[in-house]
Amino acid sequence: MNKKSIAINEERLKNTFIELVGVPCPSLDEKEEAALLMQKLQEMGMETQMDSAGEKCGGTTGNVWGFLKGNVPGAVRLFFEAHMDSVAPTTGTRVIERDGVLYSDGTTTLGGDDKSGIAAVLEALQCVIENDLPHGDVQVCFTIAEETGSYGVRYMDKTKIRADAGYCMDCGGHPGAIYNASPKAINVKLTVRGKSAHAGLEPEKGINAIMLAAKALNVLPAYGRLDEETTLSVDMINGGLASNIVPEACEIVIDMRCPDEDKLEKLKNETVALFRNTVEAGGGSLEVELKDVAPGVNLNAGHATVKLAASAAEKLGFPVSTGFTGGCSDANFLCGMGLPSVLLATGMDKIHTTEERLALADLNNTARWVLGIIAEATEN
Numbered sequence: 001m002n003k004k005s006i007a008i009n010e011e012r013l014k015n016t017f018i019e020l021v022g023v024p025c026p027s028l029d030e031k032e033e034a035a036l037l038m039q040k041l042q043e044m045g046m047e048t049q050m051d052s053a054g055e056k057c058g059g060t061t062g063n064v065w066g067f068l069k070g071n072v073p074g075a076v077r078l079f080f081e082a083h084m085d086s087v088a089p090t091t092g093t094r095v096i097e098r099d100g101v102l103y104s105d106g107t108t109t110l111g112g113d114d115k116s117g118i119a120a121v122l123e124a125l126q127c128v129i130e131n132d133l134p135h136g137d138v139q140v141c142f143t144i145a146e147e148t149g150s151y152g153v154r155y156m157d158k159t160k161i162r163a164d165a166g167y168c169m170d171c172g173g174h175p176g177a178i179y180n181a182s183p184k185a186i187n188v189k190l191t192v193r194g195k196s197a198h199a200g201l202e203p204e205k206g207i208n209a210i211m212l213a214a215k216a217l218n219v220l221p222a223y224g225r226l227d228e229e230t231t232l233s234v235d236m237i238n239g240g241l242a243s244n245i246v247p248e249a250c251e252i253v254i255d256m257r258c259p260d261e262d263k264l265e266k267l268k269n270e271t272v273a274l275f276r277n278t279v280e281a282g283g284g285s286l287e288v289e290l291k292d293v294a295p296g297v298n299l300n301a302g303h304a305t306v307k308l309a310a311s312a313a314e315k316l317g318f319p320v321s322t323g324f325t326g327g328c329s330d331a332n333f334l335c336g337m338g339l340p341s342v343l344l345a346t347g348m349d350k351i352h353t354t355e356e357r358l359a360l361a362d363l364n365n366t367a368r369w370v371l372g373i374i375a376e377a378t379e380n
Contacts, residue, residue, distance in 0.1 A: 006133065006375070008123050008367045014360060016040075017102070017119040021093045021111035027085040027148040028054070034061040034084060037142050040122060041066040044129050053155035059144050063152045065160065068125065068138040075136025076308060076377035079163035079339060080370065081153070081330055082117030082170055083146030087352050102358045110356035116346040116363055117169025118142055124370035136377045139163050146170070146330055150294070153330040158337040165305040166341030167373065168331035173345035175365040176318030179325045180306045180342045182332060183229065183257035184264055184296035188271065191287040192216065192279050196241075196248040206246030207283045210239045213250040216278040220271070230258040231326060232267065257326060259296045294328035295336030297343075305340040312372035318365065344369065 025033040034050060041048045041064070051062040064084070070077070086109055094105040104110045121140055128135050139162055143152030171179055192213040197206030223232050232254060239250030254271065258264040272288055279286045299306055301322045313320045325343065334341035347362020 006127065006131065006371060008127055008364060008371065010360070010364050012126070013119060013123040013363060013367055016122055017115055017363060018095045020115040020119055021086070021095060024091040025085050025111070026088060026090055027145040028057065028059040028151070030059070030084040030144050031061040034064050034142070034144075037064045037084070037118070041140075044125060046125070051157060051160065053152050054144055056155040057145060057151040059151070061144060063144055063156060064142040066140040067162070068128070068135065070136035070138070072134045072136050072378040076165055076304075077137040077163040078139065078374060078377050079161060079166040079334070079341070080121045080138070080140045081143060081166065081168050081334065081341075082121060083114045083143045083152065083330060084118070085145055085147050086111040086113060086115070087147050089354070097360075100360050102360065104354060104356065106354050109352065109354060110358060112346070112348040112356055112358035113351040114146070114170045114346075114348075116348050116358055116366060120346060120363065120366035120370050121169060123367040124374060127371055128374060133375070134378045135374050137162060138374060143330060150328075150330050150333055153333040156333075156337075161337065161339055163339060165308060165377075166331065166334045166339040167309065168329055168334065168341055168343050169346050169366070169370070170329055171325070171343040171345045172348050172351065174318070174347060174362055175345055175369045176313040176320045177345035178306055178309050178320070178322045178342050180297065180299045180301065180303070180322050181259055181324040182297045182328055182343070183231075183259045183326060184261055185255065185257045185293035185328050186264065186268065187291040187293055188254045188256060188268055189289040189291065190252045190254065190272070190275050191289070192250045192252070193285040193287065194246070194248055194283070197246040199244045199246050203246055209247045209250040209284060212279050212282045212284045213237070213239065213252055215282060216275040217252070219274050219278050226267075229260065229324065230263065230267065232256050232271070255293070259298045259324070261296065294332040297332050297335045297341065299340055299342060303340060305342055308376050309342065309344060309373055312376040313369055315376070316365070316368055316372050318369065
């Protein structure tokens, strides 16, 4: 294959991006975006399917799947993923271009998170198909409700995945940046139980659950960033029924993250033990509820999935980096399903704000990167 002959259509890519962000796509109501993407994939001649993930989480549509059968036997089977929803305000996005950078008009987010990923994947696929380029099996999935809890991938049927390497197109930074590690995340809900009493007539007969919870929080040795890979954040607290009642219960939710599962388990156990000892010493009791938020991603730089993306970026002349991100994404869940997956940077910047922006150079390079990964997969 003569790789120099491969060129993306930059004008088409820009127009595709503008079209995608102009469609309303709030989390759990991505039906218009899904219909548009189904149409685009079908027009390319790809095998398409919409799953039932939305039915399981109260959404108006499911995830959109596309499949392109390979023409190179033995090529690495690829899976590209990006999410359809954008954070509010997202309806009616009007794109403004200034000096090679795309912005919204300031009344909405731009939607580069994550239409930059979707548009780049669509353009790369279009190039492959219209130029009849060599390629292995390529599977795409555009998911729902990532912004509100990765519900699309949570409720994805993992038996539908037919790939060896996964690439989640959903991260800030310039193309060439690969995030191959992120933490396992859990929520620890601690309910402190005390005893109610009238706050004015006989407060001494009560056991104040809020004050017990405060004492327990005060004995935590640290919070926030504990080390380079571990975080503990007290994120929610709720207690009390009225201003004249000694509170009987107080709930606290703590977010804990670490890629080392043994280390995370130790942190959780130590935190619960500190709380329990303090609460029980004050005459109260403690109830503990654990919730797995996301599995971890921990692929080393030598993993085949990482090396394939890195090699493609190097051949394009992009500066390549690998690294750890403390956030969790759909890639975490794909890894949890057994598909080695990493996050790839798409150039999105100032996301989740009305100042969000996307350089056209980054959008174009993201599409080139996807195309390069598809080409690289035929040589591995």
